[in-house]
Amino acid sequence: MRDLETQPASTKPIHIRATGVDTVLKPLHRWVWSDAHRCAHKLLRFAETEADGGRDIAQAAERTGDPLLRRLYLRHAMDELRHADMFRTRGRVMLAALPRQVAGAEANWFAPGERGLDDLHVDREKDDTLLAFLHLSERAAAMRFAVYREVLTKDRETREVFESILRDEAFHMNYTRKQLERVSPRRHGLRLWTARLHRVWKVYLRFAAAFASVMGAIILTVQYFVVLPVFAWAAKRAAGREARGWTDATGRAHTLGTQY
Ligand SMILES: [Fe+2]
């Protein structure tokens, strides 16, 4: 296994090709990253995810009984915390250079950061299931960051941040795979498939939550502008038919001239 302390020394651009949905959505990613305000806020959001992930992986290092994995997890955790610093610094520099503006939509649903780390529950995982989960998350993050690097043609500094982080993500992706094969030589394929199904389920839940939110907004808007005016009109019409003043149960009008 390569020495952890010498990784990654190269400054050459890393070759990771995005595949699947992220490639199809490249024009959308280009649009998302074209707005400097949105870009700055997204980087700050990414910093939170990376920092959370770093803390969880540090916890995994404490829990594992495997000395090599402990060392690798600690290295991994430090990388994620460094990524958090890099994203936060770049996001703050960008915001400081921009006029004040209310933050718009960040489009996090289809342009997330190192998604997967936010779903990590290290206390429920064994070494092999955690490595399978981490491998898929790091792989997805590496391919996504490769797309972001590609579309950030006009923002050299942010592009360099992604370039640098991408190198670490490629290392995370590779070491988790190799360690999974080491700790679970017979069942690593099964572990990967189980982790894949888990990710598909999470994607479905995210989609269902987003869809429910949109549908809820549409239904409430229709109720407010279409259904409520009909009730308001009917209430107003019924009020017009009511006799004025005080009436008894039979509808006859009374005056309040006497006490009885
Ligand atoms: Fe990261």
Ligand SMILES: [Fe+2]
């Ligand atoms: Fe990572």
